[in-house]
Amino acid sequence: MKDYIYEDARIRLRENDLLSGNDYEQLLAEPDYASALTFLRDKGWGDPSAAQSGEEMLRSEEKKAWDLMEELIPGSTLLDTLRLSRDYHNLKAAIKQFYTDSPLSPERLYQEGGTLPLALIRRAVEEQDFDPLPEAMQGAAREATEVLARTGDGQLCDIILDKAALEALLEAGEKAPDPVLREYAQVRMAAANIRTALRGAAGGRNLEEIQAMLVDMPELSSHALAESALGGRQAVADYLSTGAFWVLSEALRRSMSAFECACDNLLIERIRPQRNESEKPGPLAAYVIARECEIKSVRLLLSGKLNHLPEALLRENIRDSYA
Amino acid sequence: MGNVLIASATEVAETVNVLTDQMGVVYALIGVALATLLAGIGSAIGVGMGGRAAAGVLSEKPELFAKVLILQLLPGTQGIYGLLVAFVALGKIGILGGTRPDAQTGLLYLAACLPIAVVGLMSAIHQGKTSVASIGLLGKNPKTFGKAMLLPAMVETYAILALLVSILTVAQL
Numbered sequence: 001m002k003d004y005i006y007e008d009a010r011i012r013l014r015e016n017d018l019l020s021g022n023d024y025e026q027l028l029a030e031p032d033y034a035s036a037l038t039f040l041r042d043k044g045w046g047d048p049s050a051a052q053s054g055e056e057m058l059r060s061e062e063k064k065a066w067d068l069m070e071e072l073i074p075g076s077t078l079l080d081t082l083r084l085s086r087d088y089h090n091l092k093a094a095i096k097q098f099y100t101d102s103p104l105s106p107e108r109l110y111q112e113g114g115t116l117p118l119a120l121i122r123r124a125v126e127e128q129d130f131d132p133l134p135e136a137m138q139g140a141a142r143e144a145t146e147v148l149a150r151t152g153d154g155q156l157c158d159i160i161l162d163k164a165a166l167e168a169l170l171e172a173g174e175k176a177p178d179p180v181l182r183e184y185a186q187v188r189m190a191a192a193n194i195r196t197a198l199r200g201a202a203g204g205r206n207l208e209e210i211q212a213m214l215v216d217m218p219e220l221s222s223h224a225l226a227e228s229a230l231g232g233r234q235a236v237a238d239y240l241s242t243g244a245f246w247v248l249s250e251a252l253r254r255s256m257s258a259f260e261c262a263c264d265n266l267l268i269e270r271i272r273p274q275r276n277e278s279e280k281p282g283p284l285a286a287y288v289i290a291r292e293c294e295i296k297s298v299r300l301l302l303s304g305k306l307n308h309l310p311e312a313l314l315r316e317n318i319r320d321s322y323a
Numbered sequence: 324m325g326n327v328l329i330a331s332a333t334e335v336a337e338t339v340n341v342l343t344d345q346m347g348v349v350y351a352l353i354g355v356a357l358a359t360l361l362a363g364i365g366s367a368i369g370v371g372m373g374g375r376a377a378a379g380v381l382s383e384k385p386e387l388f389a390k391v392l393i394l395q396l397l398p399g400t401q402g403i404y405g406l407l408v409a410f411v412a413l414g415k416i417g418i419l420g421g422t423r424p425d426a427q428t429g430l431l432y433l434a435a436c437l438p439i440a441v442v443g444l445m446s447a448i449h450q451g452k453t454s455v456a457s458i459g460l461l462g463k464n465p466k467t468f469g470k471a472m473l474l475p476a477m478v479e480t481y482a483i484l485a486l487l488v489s490i491l492t493v494a495q496l
Contacts, residue, residue, distance in 0.1 A: 005372055005455055009379025012459040278376065278455045 003279045007072045011283045014068065015275065017044065018323035019294055027298070028314060033305040040298065054302040058295050059112070065291040066113040069284060077115070078281055081172040081181040082288050085188070086114035087121070088165035091133075091141055094125040095157060099148050136171070140164030155203070159196075159213050166192055166215040180285040183270045190220050190245050191263040194236060194252070197229035219244035257317055264293040264319045272322065290322035350429030351416040354436030355409045358489065362405025362443025369398025369451025376455040380462035387461065390468050394458050397475045398450040401443035404486040408439045412493045428496060435492035442485035450478040 019027075023043065030036040037054055040046065046057035069079060093109040110118055116133070124130050128145065130138045144160040147153065166189055173185020193214050200210040207226055214222035220243065228239035233252060241249040251262030267289060274286035297319045304314040373395035380391055412432055415421035424432060457471035 003372075003375075005375040006379040009376040009455070009459055009462060010383055013380060013383040013462045016463055276456075278459055279452075 004281050004284065005279055007281075008278045008283045010072060011287045012275075012278075014287060015290075015323060018290055018321065019043070019298070020321050020323045024297065024301075024318050024321065027301055028311055028318075030305065033302060036302055036305045054299075054306070058299055058302075061291070061295055063112060065288055069288060072284065073281075078177065079181075079285055079288060080115045081169070081176050081185055082285060082292075083113055083115045084168050084172055085165055086111040087116050087137070088161055088168065090114055090116070090118055090121050091125070091137065092144075092158065092161045094122045095141070095145055095148060095161075096154065098125050099145075099152075100154075136168050137164065159200075162192070162196060163213060163215060170215055170217070178281050178285055180271050180274055180282040180289070184267065184285065184289055186217070186219070187263060187267045187270065189215060189217055190248075191260070193217065193220055193222070193225060194240070194248070194259070195256075197225050198233060198236060198256075200226075201229040201232070261317050261319060264296065268293060268320045268322050275322075286322065293319040293322070344423070344425065346426040347424035347429030348416055348418075350426065351412060351424055351432035352418075354433035354440075355412050355416075357433075357440040358405040358412070358436040358443070359409045360405075361440040362447065363402040365444035365447030366399045366402030366405075369401070369447040369449075369454065370395060372451035373398060373454040373458065376458040380458055384462060384465075387465060390461055390465070391458055394454045394461065394472060394475065397454050397472075397479065398447045400479060401439075401447035401450075401482045404439050404482060404489075405443050408436055408486065408489045408493060411490055412436060415493065415496065424496075431496055432493065435489055435496065437489075438485040439482075439489040442481055446478050446482040446485075450475050450482075453478055 027036055027039055030039055033054070037057065040057060041048070045061055046052045047060050050056075052060065069076075073079075090110050097109060112118075120132055124133050124141065125145070130141045133141060140160055140163075144157045147160060148157040169185050169189055169192075173182050173189070176182050176185065196213050197210055200213050205213075207230060210226035210229055211222050214226060216222045224239060225236065228235040233256075237249040237252040240246060240252060245266075247266055248259060248262050251258040271282075271286040271289055274282040277283050297317065300317045301314055303309075304317075377391040377395045380387055410419070412435070413419045416429075416432060417423035453475040457474050460467055461471045
């Protein structure tokens with residue numbers, strides 16, 4: 001059985017470069033967007049040879065994390081659980097771009113780092129031939145395309161693909177070789193289910209419709225969640241407070257952004273023991289997840305600086321540091 | 324017919340005697356082989372693990388080479404202890420010197436070699452794992468070298484105890 005001693009040792013050093021609590025404080029204290037970007041550049045973020053915007057810098061950081069994984073475990077499918085959602089995001093973007101002729105540039109529409117080449121997804125959508133896609137994706141892609149062509153209902157298309165993405169994540173999480181990936185799938189699925197249930201309720205859908213949008217999890221009953229979603233955010237928080245995800249309930253009571261932050265913090269807390277692991281693949285997955293959460297925090301901070309949002313509001317959205 | 328049987332019985336007895344004499348060396352050599360093999364295998368595994376962790380750290384921080392090398396080599400001592408016990412035994416059982424032992428003494432040599440063989444194997448592997456963790460610690464914070472080195476060195480204690488038992492017993496036989 002392969003050990004990951006070399007890979008884990010390299011990751012251990014890279015963990016030093018993750019932003020710490022102090023770094024977030026300094027970033028918060030920066031007076032404006034430009035100085036926040038300078039701070040990040042000084043920390044080694046982005047491409048030093050190019051004058052990048054904030055978004056370009058964040059994209060290049062995402063790419064760096066995945067390039068490192070490709071260097072450490074070339075061609076491996078080990079971390080596919082973390083990349084699945086990008087495939088479904090790209091499929092959704094390709095379908096919508098094809099049917100609506102979106103003026104947005106491909107860089108803004110698509111996410112890099114999925115398990116499938118972007119060209120493959122786009123060609124499948126353009127030629128309406130979904131056979132080259134993975135079996136689990138084919139049915140959802142056909143259904144979503146057909147629904148969008150027939151009804152023009154983008155939201156319904158999203159629901160179909162979001163549910164397919166969740167089912168794929170559930171399956172990948174169950175088959176995942178490492179507990180970190182199983183934790184990732186579990187927390188992300190719970191968060192997506194709660195989000196979808198609330199969105200469905202806010203969109204005026206009934207109990208059956210909401211339940212059909214959700215994926216059943218052992219820790220979160222789709223029926224009970226759909227039922228509580230009809231009562232609003234507070235009712236869902238009440239339901240959560242008695243189950244496995246009780247730590248999310250208080251944040252959900254406060255706001256949706258606090259809830260999103262709490263989901264990432266829960267994930268960080270669950271993967272934190274990987275900092276002491278030195279032979280298994282867990283630290284690699286944990287590093288990618290930590291970077292994902294870190295980039296999300298920085299994106300929110302930069303966006304807040306750009307829009308001159310108050311510091312207290314920005315502080316609420318900063319994820320716990322894995323470093 | 325009776326003479327043939329008596330002659331055969333004498334031959335068998337002589338053969339048994341010769342074999343019994345030889346078995347002493349065979350038993351002792353099995354002990355020597357185990358001390359060299361098991362302790363050596365343990366060290367090879369331990370140093371190999373440390374080497375992989377060291378390579379990971381050095382690809383990010385090449386300036387830590389000297390410190391990382393020391394941590395990598397710590398699990399290598401068990402192999403040397405095994406070799407030391409083996410040399411002392413070989414010098415006493417008529418291979419490099421001394422006299423050939425009888426079967427009973429040969430078994431005593433075998434028993435005397437076992438502590439360093441078994442403890443050497445296990446302690447080297449566990450010391451390798453501790454070295455890997457210490458190399459990670461050193462990579463994260465180079466100032467912790469002293470502490471990082473002490474942790475795997477603690478495992479060494481038990482290899483030294485086994486070495487003492489093996490070498491003192493072999494020397495007294």
